[in-house]
Amino acid sequence: MEKGQAAPGLYNPSMEKYHFTYQNIHKTAKSMADRVKASGFDPDVIVAIGSGGFIPARIIRTYLGKPILAVGIAYYDAHDKPTEVPRKVQWIEEAERKLSGKKILLIDEVDDSRATLEYCIRELMSHHPAGIAVAVLHNKDKPKKGSIPEEVALYIAGEELPDVWIVYPWDAQDIDAHDAAAKSR
């Protein structure tokens, strides 16, 4: 498995695929920002889970105007062997100190197994933030391995999807072919 690819076992070529364009993603991210505003949860900081959360977080920043901190989680070890348990690959200690007493909006692109999300939420909670809200572009309707801790003040999924394979524009080798595939759906 190359770094940056999804964890093994997740992708199955026979799965139905949904392609989303940058335009789709931007509009979904705006709707998420609108829902955060309407909820009354006023985050101090956005935490983006890399790498899929980076672009949605940046778009949401356009609407909420909050700084972004980035964290990275991996399911492979130092020898590129898959691991069962996630590990932190980029977790800025300075950022951890900055999170104490702050309201965090945690952003990722997809809530699939929920394992990464739960791991990140629990890590963030250990730094005593004032509150955590979670926002993902897409939530898949499927049995989850992880759960959203009850301390989470708000959970927003931009779109609810069946258990399909989502093809994101940032993974496209040929963005025009990707957009054509998105339009043909």
Ligand code: G4P
């Ligand atoms: P979760 O807690 O957010 O549900 O994530 P989970 O650990 O189940 O997902 C493992 C990896 O698989 C994540 O990538 C996630 O983004 C990716 N993934 C899951 N479903 C899909 C899908 O339908 N389409 C695509 N393109 N990716 C999917 P990661 O290891 O964090 O890598 P990345 O974010 O750097 O791409």
Ligand code: MG
């Ligand atoms: Mg991801």
